[in-house]
Amino acid sequence: MVTAVPAADTANAVVRELRATRLQRRLGDTEWFDVAYRAYLFALGGLIATVVVSDAIRSQLTDEIDAAVLVDRGPAIVGLLVAAAIAAGVRSGADGGPVAVEAADVRHLLLAPVARSTVLRTPTAQRMRSVAFAGAVVGGAVGQFVAIEQPGSRAAWGAAGALAGAATGAVFVACAVLCHSVRLRRPAATVTAGALLGWQVLAAYTAWVDGDPQVIGPCDTIGAVALWGVEANAFDALGLVAAVALVLSALLRCGRLRIEALVRRADLVSQLRFAATTQDLRTVVLLRRQLRAETMRQRPWGGVGRRRRVGSAAHAVWLRGLHSIRRFPAARLMRIAGLAIVGGIAAVVAYERAPIAVLVTVAAAFVVALEVLEPLAQEIDHPDLTDRLGVDASWLYGHQLVAPAGLLAAAALLGAAAAAVAAPSLAVGALALALPTAAVGAVGPLVATVTDAARPAAIRATTLTAASRGDNELLVPPEFAGFSTAIRTLLPMALSAAAAVPVLASRADPSVATASRVAVGAVLYVAAAIVWIRRRDAWGLAIRNFFARGRAST
Amino acid sequence: MSAIVIKQLAKRYHDSPALGPLDLRVDTGERVTLVGHNGSGKTTLLRMLTGLLDATAGEATIGGHDPASIEARSAVSYIADRPVFYDDLSVWEHVEYISRLHGTQDWEQRGIELLDDIGLHDRIDDLPVTFSRGLQQRAAIALALCRPFDVLFVDEPFVGLDRRGRTALLDRLDSAHADGATIVVATHDPEAIGRAHRLVVLRDGQVIHDGAVNGLDLDAALDRESSDRPASDGPDDDENGHGEATE
Numbered sequence: 185m186v187t188a189v190p191a192a193d194t195a196n197a198v199v200r201e202l203r204a205t206r207l208q209r210r211l212g213d214t215e216w217f218d219v220a221y222r223a224y225l226f227a228l229g230g231l232i233a234t235v236v237v238s239d240a241i242r243s244q245l246t247d248e249i250d251a252a253v254l255v256d257r258g259p260a261i262v263g264l265l266v267a268a269a270i271a272a273g274v275r276s277g278a279d280g281g282p283v284a285v286e287a288a289d290v291r292h293l294l295l296a297p298v299a300r301s302t303v304l305r306t307p308t309a310q311r312m313r314s315v316a317f318a319g320a321v322v323g324g325a326v327g328q329f330v331a332i333e334q335p336g337s338r339a340a341w342g343a344a345g346a347l348a349g350a351a352t353g354a355v356f357v358a359c360a361v362l363c364h365s366v367r368l369r370r371p372a373a374t375v376t377a378g379a380l381l382g383w384q385v386l387a388a389y390t391a392w393v394d395g396d397p398q399v400i401g402p403c404d405t406i407g408a409v410a411l412w413g414v415e416a417n418a419f420d421a422l423g424l425v426a427a428v429a430l431v432l433s434a435l436l437r438c439g440r441l442r443i444e445a446l447v448r449r450a451d452l453v454s455q456l457r458f459a460a461t462t463q464d465l466r467t468v469v470l471l472r473r474q475l476r477a478e479t480m481r482q483r484p485w486g487g488v489g490r491r492r493r494v495g496s497a498a499h500a501v502w503l504r505g506l507h508s509i510r511r512f513p514a515a516r517l518m519r520i521a522g523l524a525i526v527g528g529i530a531a532v533v534a535y536e537r538a539p540i541a542v543l544v545t546v547a548a549a550f551v552v553a554l555e556v557l558e559p560l561a562q563e564i565d566h567p568d569l570t571d572r573l574g575v576d577a578s579w580l581y582g583h584q585l586v587a588p589a590g591l592l593a594a595a596a597l598l599g600a601a602a603a604a605v606a607a608p609s610l611a612v613g614a615l616a617l618a619l620p621t622a623a624v625g626a627v628g629p630l631v632a633t634v635t636d637a638a639r640p641a642a643i644r645a646t647t648l649t650a651a652s653r654g655d656n657e658l659l660v661p662p663e664f665a666g667f668s669t670a671i672r673t674l675l676p677m678a679l680s681a682a683a684a685v686p687v688l689a690s691r692a693d694p695s696v697a698t699a700s701r702v703a704v705g706a707v708l709y710v711a712a713a714i715v716w717i718r719r720r721d722a723w724g725l726a727i728r729n730f731f732a733r734g735r736a737s738t
Numbered sequence: 739m740s741a742i743v744i745k746q747l748a749k750r751y752h753d754s755p756a757l758g759p760l761d762l763r764v765d766t767g768e769r770v771t772l773v774g775h776n777g778s779g780k781t782t783l784l785r786m787l788t789g790l791l792d793a794t795a796g797e798a799t800i801g802g803h804d805p806a807s808i809e810a811r812s813a814v815s816y817i818a819d820r821p822v823f824y825d826d827l828s829v830w831e832h833v834e835y836i837s838r839l840h841g842t843q844d845w846e847q848r849g850i851e852l853l854d855d856i857g858l859h860d861r862i863d864d865l866p867v868t869f870s871r872g873l874q875q876r877a878a879i880a881l882a883l884c885r886p887f888d889v890l891f892v893d894e895p896f897v898g899l900d901r902r903g904r905t906a907l908l909d910r911l912d913s914a915h916a917d918g919a920t921i922v923v924a925t926h927d928p929e930a931i932g933r934a935h936r937l938v939v940l941r942d943g944q945v946i947h948d949g950a951v952n953g954l955d956l957d958a959a960l961d962r963e964s965s966d967r968p969a970s971d972g973p974d975d976d977e978n979g980h981g982e983a984t985e
Contacts, residue, residue, distance in 0.1 A: 187812050187813045187886045187887060187888050188812070188841065188886075189808055189809055189812045189841075190812065190839070190840060190841025191841070194838075194841060195839055195841070198835065198838045198839050199839070202835050206824070206826055206827075209826050210826070213826075286824070287822045288822050288823055288824040288825075290790075290822075291818065291822040292822075292824075292832075292835070292836055292839075292881070293839075295788060295789065295790070295811055295814075295816065296811060296836070296839045296840060297808045297809075297811045297812035297839070297840065297841075298808075298839060299808070442792060443789060443790055443791075443792075443806070444790065444791050444792045447790055447791075479752065482752070482753050482754065483753075
């Protein structure tokens, strides 16, 4: 080799100079009015969320929890969130996360003779900073709410919550970076994360059931920091010391991140941000899977079948859905199972103690439905293929629900089984409510998925007033454009929120009659969604024709 | 003296083999052309040699160093199949940045000559992300050649280039080779193949021919012996360069 390695100081100085130049340029190009408008919207949304959550938490704490209970049980239970963050970080690290750099940085900087730690420390620190800040905001806000009902100053509760939240966010990123840098493989990461989470669950369970924790959880100390608003213990600072040590280790080792993973994430992360900005749920789901390098199985579960099958067209569509589900990777099936179990246990907590826990059940049902609807989503993602099939698209979409419904039912039964284990006395009720809850929770993702489907040209190209949709959209003021985007984003969640009804209704009136009414209501709700899928194009055309006739007659 | 040594190098994506295991040795100053159908492993091999991809098994060295080492990175330059640029830097700012990162002494003079040769002298203050595919390819070539290197890897360099661009690139490769650089080009271009000393033909991740260019019926070599393994387009053609199926 004759090419000399450039001096480290020189190369580092060039990197710093370039970053400073680009930062100046970005700041110069920033639309400050736009930034101010976003900040205004964020503050408004935050205020509304604060009021809603404040009310919800107030009723929980008043009835159930006092300061002594918080101090006894709180560390292990808050520690559960910390353990979940660490477990998520361990898995993220094994999947190649959590740092993403620009594709150009990968090509020009990481292949240049510059220490990779110099290049990667800044994005790693930025990631830590942003996640820790988000954790601090959430923790601080929750601390404020708790201070309403508990002894201790609001400032102390807020600061303690913010500190615990920031530590949780920082250790999430730090653990991910460390696991990535030591090339931890996925199975090992899953076992490590599961063991940590299981240990903390045990600690939280004993704390919850006995009131006096029999098991000390690995994340109790950081959990206890969140309660410094009522009682501070110097021993708990050990958790913070450990968090700082993890962060420093991650910053020292960030130069060992895998370039292959950074290459893969470089393009995907920018696409993901764009999709999230445009509230494109399906694209976000797909990109998240690609970020985790989660691909369909080459060999389906149960092996490749070559039998010649006969049957109706509907049968063929159901089989196509089944083929898709049989190629789900193990990680996705595990995720579905895990969410079903979490949703079932959260329903028990909501039924017996804290109704707000039903939000976890709803969220779990929503995400499970996003996963199981893959065959339908694939059909909608490829309209060119669907068009060539020579069948009505709405008929096809309706029949593509059969295979996902089977998997959804299995997940619901798993959730019911988990609920029955957590509270054996509620086993029958859990079994009765599981299917309606899962089915209603799936309506939001179903609507979000089908909304992305291609519409007939007559509907796609024009508005109700027969104006060209492109021209019309140009005339829509930003306020209305923002409103329609918000509706598009919130509608699926609002539709799935009805999944809380079965649990809350049974809590209010635990009887067979209530369970029956819930089941009938769920059937009608889901049937309405299916009718909408089957008829929406026909309705769209009929409405346009109605307006057209009106215009013709005037 | 070997510039590149590859021993039992292999790459798999999940269950799908993408490359090898293969052995290869390229001497200093050699000019090698890599040929193969789509999915044969050319891009995967070049990306592993530049350190962009990890090996599943085996090892490769550049001048005796690991491809990810700082010594190898200072010695290797790479023209990728897809040009990548910063959104907010002009061609000249890219040249300045990359030249200085590599400790190039006379980078301004060298940069001006190069951009003139490549045909970008009147676009040096423009953003390359706004260029057509052909102009982007020229800019990528300029960025790879504006810095000192001992080994040059080039992946499908003629995509989008017009006649003048092709000629300029081939001349530049000749010039770099005359200066003693080791050059490995993955291409299907007959003119580039004709200028190489040595031809390595890949199929399904395996070397099926390694030798002189003259006298070889390339089409026959590529089509000989149908593979038992289904061809995978992923590793070479995937957008993200990781050869995994996108949904």
